[in-house]
Amino acid sequence: VEACVIEWNNGIRTEKKFYKEQYATVIDSYLTLLVNFHEGTKHAGIIPKICKKLLRVARRHGNVPNEPIPRASTQQFTVDEFAAAAAEWDNRSGADSEDDMW
DSSP states (O other), X not given: OHHHHHHTTTSSOOOOOOOHHHHHHHHHHHXXXXXXXXXXXXXXXXXXXXXXXXXXXXXXXXXXXXXXXXXXXXXXXXXXXXXXXXXXXXXXXXXXXXXXXX
């Protein structure tokens, strides 16, 4: 966030390189504050509530449904079907090199 503020500090974006080493101490201090805040407010569940809200907002802006998409059932193949596919592969014509495979 601080790097973004610096890029926009004069009202016009000036691209700056972001070096994690440059901000590592800042990030570590913010992380420590966040962990301490979570420990001190664990009884109120503030951090999990914030995380859930951030996830909802991110999903909305990313056009991702709130509910997980159900997994489609996968079709199971029989041994005979695998053998037939292997035979078809072995008998294909004109595709002897890897470049011709796809």
